[in-house]
Amino acid sequence: MQAARPTGRNGNCDTEGMSHAPADLSHECPSARPSTVQSRALHLACKILGSARHLADYLEASDEELLAWLEAREELPHDLFIKVVAVILAQWEPRENVMAAARKH
Secondary structure, three states: OOOOOOOOHHHOOEOOOHHHOOOOOOOOOOEOOOOOHHHHHHHHHHHHHOOHHHHHHHHOOOHHHHHHHHOOOOOOOHHHHHHHHHHHHOOOOOHHHHHHHHHHO
């Protein structure tokens, strides 16, 4: 499985200043200094999927929820963290194995 190319500035996830304006997650991954394991995993999954919009859609989350998780202002629910890990693992394991594991949680 080939990884999607990051579309964020310099391939990073940048959330600086984004929480103060309406979120537009359609074109790039926001960048910031992720401070928790969950936010680091979210940033990596964002880069893998190609945009924060794709990540929000995959997690079935609002833009505001995703930004709060990316900025570590709110804790990512465990079931969604498992989905994020599945995206990351898909880079190294056959897709059907990862997706089957994600469905179990």
